[in-house]
Amino acid sequence: MTQPTTKICILGGGFGGLYTALRLSQLPWESTPKPEIILVDQSDRFVFSPLLYELLTRELQTWEIAPPYSELLQGTGIQFHQAAVSAIDINKKTVQLADKSELNYDRLVLALGGETPLDLVPGAASHAYPFRTITDAYRLEERLRVLEAANPEKIRVAIVGAGYSGVELACKLADRIGEKGRFRLIEIGDQILRTSPEFNREAAKKALDSKGVFIDLETKVAAIDQDSISLEYKNQIDTIPVDLVIWTVGTKVSPVVTVLPLKQNQRGQITTTPTLQAIEHPEIFALGDLADSIDAEGKQVPATAQVAFQQADYTAWNIWASLTHRPLLPFRYQPLGEMMALGIDNATLTGLGVQLDGSFAYVARRLAYLYRLPTLNHQLKVGFNWLVSPIIEAISR
Numbered sequence: 001m002t003q004p005t006t007k008i009c010i011l012g013g014g015f016g017g018l019y020t021a022l023r024l025s026q027l028p029w030e031s032t033p034k035p036e037i038i039l040v041d042q043s044d045r046f047v048f049s050p051l052l053y054e055l056l057t058r059e060l061q062t063w064e065i066a067p068p069y070s071e072l073l074q075g076t077g078i079q080f081h082q083a084a085v086s087a088i089d090i091n092k093k094t095v096q097l098a099d100k101s102e103l104n105y106d107r108l109v110l111a112l113g114g115e116t117p118l119d120l121v122p123g124a125a126s127h128a129y130p131f132r133t134i135t136d137a138y139r140l141e142e143r144l145r146v147l148e149a150a151n152p153e154k155i156r157v158a159i160v161g162a163g164y165s166g167v168e169l170a171c172k173l174a175d176r177i178g179e180k181g182r183f184r185l186i187e188i189g190d191q192i193l194r195t196s197p198e199f200n201r202e203a204a205k206k207a208l209d210s211k212g213v214f215i216d217l218e219t220k221v222a223a224i225d226q227d228s229i230s231l232e233y234k235n236q237i238d239t240i241p242v243d244l245v246i247w248t249v250g251t252k253v254s255p256v257v258t259v260l261p262l263k264q265n266q267r268g269q270i271t272t273t274p275t276l277q278a279i280e281h282p283e284i285f286a287l288g289d290l291a292d293s294i295d296a297e298g299k300q301v302p303a304t305a306q307v308a309f310q311q312a313d314y315t316a317w318n319i320w321a322s323l324t325h326r327p328l329l330p331f332r333y334q335p336l337g338e339m340m341a342l343g344i345d346n347a348t349l350t351g352l353g354v355q356l357d358g359s360f361a362y363v364a365r366r367l368a369y370l371y372r373l374p375t376l377n378h379q380l381k382v383g384f385n386w387l388v389s390p391i392i393e394a395i396s397r
């Protein structure tokens with residue numbers, strides 16, 4: 001009698017899920033029948049979020065930073081199912097999708113990432129713009145076009161959160177809008193980029209200052225309205241007029257994950273073993289923003305693309321090992337450093353003993369991300385375009 005094919009179901013096609021699927025498809029399956037690999041995502045395209053800002057400045061195009069799964073998975077044998085995950089039954093080992101279909105699995109990978117919480121202050125859900133997905137970027141682009149077309153004396157932009165996203169957005173938008181913009185970066189803490197290396201923080205401060213971005217430290221957003229934002233500073237509330245509020249604060253786990261009967265932390269992230277398995281459910285792997293993971297040394301790892309990207313290799317390997325009766329490997333995180341865009345010709349980079357800013361960092365960041373794009377085919381297409389398009393633009397000018 002023939003054995004039924006083993007099914008690996010990967011939920012979420014971001015840094016954790018897509019890169020796990022691609023690595024899994026490349027592993028040697030000679031001694032065991034190749035399993036069915038099914039990747040599920042609500043969107044038709046992967047988003048390389050570190051380069052999402054470049055859509056707003058038109059430095060990059062959608063096809064470059066958000067290639068469709070159909071293109072990325074061609075020839076890999078991975079099946080793609082576009083649908084939102086609506087429920088998971090870990091006892092029956094089934095996944096319900098919003099299109100009413102159901103998948104069963106032998107191994108499950110939870111990689112649904114996080115969502116931007118817009119329920120932290122009154123008015124944010126109705127009036128603030130999040131910045132995480134392609135849809136968010138398009139909505140923001142549309143709002144910017146309306147504001148630019150209205151041609152007011154000044155376009156007043158408030159960006160909530162002076163973490164990485166807030167600072168990068170402020171720099172890119174200041175370069176896009178230029179003299180016409182008035183920017184406020186609102187931060188609850190007493191400094192910007194609290195977790196950054198000193199070099200990157202100082203480079204960011206210099207860039208923000210040169211672009212005239214006003215920074216409100218120790219300031220809490222009390223409420224957001226259609227055309228104003230109320231800020232609390234030293235127990236005093238000040239309401240100021242604004243044309244656009246962008247919300248970059250926080251990451252929450254989707255309810256489809258928080259309702260699961262799996263060990264979770266207070267924020268609803270799934271607690272994993274160092275081998276990236278859910279506690280008491282070795283058939284379930286969790287990685288990326290929805291996982292509360294420790295590495296081989298027992299150290300907590302941050303919720304970043306860099307981590308999810310590295311976890312994907314281990315998840316793929318450990319699934320393969322669990323199906324081929326080999327020992328599983330604990331996740332060994334290698335923090336390589338961090339990079340930040342600081343405008344359309346500026347960036348900062350600290351990593352592997354190197355500190356760079358200005359246009360060198362800009363080029364290094366671009367090259368480092370080119371190398372991290374999924375699939376060699378996509379890297380080649382994008383790399384070729386980056387070489388050729390400046391030449392075409394110069395000729396057509």
Ligand SMILES: Cc1cc2nc3c(=O)[nH]c(=O)nc-3n(C[C@H](O)[C@H](O)[C@H](O)COP(=O)(O)OP(=O)(O)OC[C@H]3O[C@@H](n4cnc5c(N)ncnc54)[C@H](O)[C@@H]3O)c2cc1C
Nearest residue numbers: 012014015016042049050084085112113288289304305306
């Ligand atoms: C603007 C921005 C810039 C960033 N820049 C950097 C950076 O430079 N460096 C860095 O290290 N980190 C960066 N990050 C953080 C990084 O994006 C995340 O840590 C990383 O994407 C997490 O990977 P993940 O696989 O957990 O989730 P994601 O990459 O977010 O993937 C989750 C996937 O799940 C899908 N999904 C979600 N819910 C459902 C559902 N119910 N059904 C079906 N599919 C679903 C989504 O469509 C998505 O494709 C940035 C984040 C943002 C927002």
Ligand SMILES: NC(=O)c1ccc[n+]([C@@H]2O[C@H](COP(=O)([O-])OP(=O)(O)OC[C@H]3O[C@@H](n4cnc5c(N)ncnc54)[C@H](OP(=O)(O)O)[C@@H]3O)[C@@H](O)[C@H]2O)c1
Nearest residue numbers: 161162163164165186187188189221249250303304339340
């Ligand atoms: N270039 C990069 O490497 C890059 C780019 C983007 C994102 N990321 C990663 O993605 C994750 C999310 O980063 P993020 O920058 O999008 O978001 P974030 O880390 O949540 O940063 C938000 C910032 O807002 C502050 N804040 C919190 N509550 C606030 C409030 N009510 N009002 C005003 N400010 C408030 C936070 O201060 P506290 O820190 O004091 O809470 C923090 O400085 C992080 O893990 C980050 O490393 C990395």
Ligand SMILES: C/C(=C\Cc1cc(O)c2ccccc2c1O)CCC[C@H](C)CCC[C@H](C)CCCC(C)C
Nearest residue numbers: 305306309336337338351354360363364367368372
């Ligand atoms: C800091 C570096 C990598 C960490 C890293 C950061 C991210 O934001 C990621 C996001 C998504 C996936 C992965 C990552 C991630 O791994 C890069 C370090 C680079 C080195 C310092 C060396 C840079 C060398 C340049 C490519 C050379 C360019 C020279 C140019 C002519 C100036």
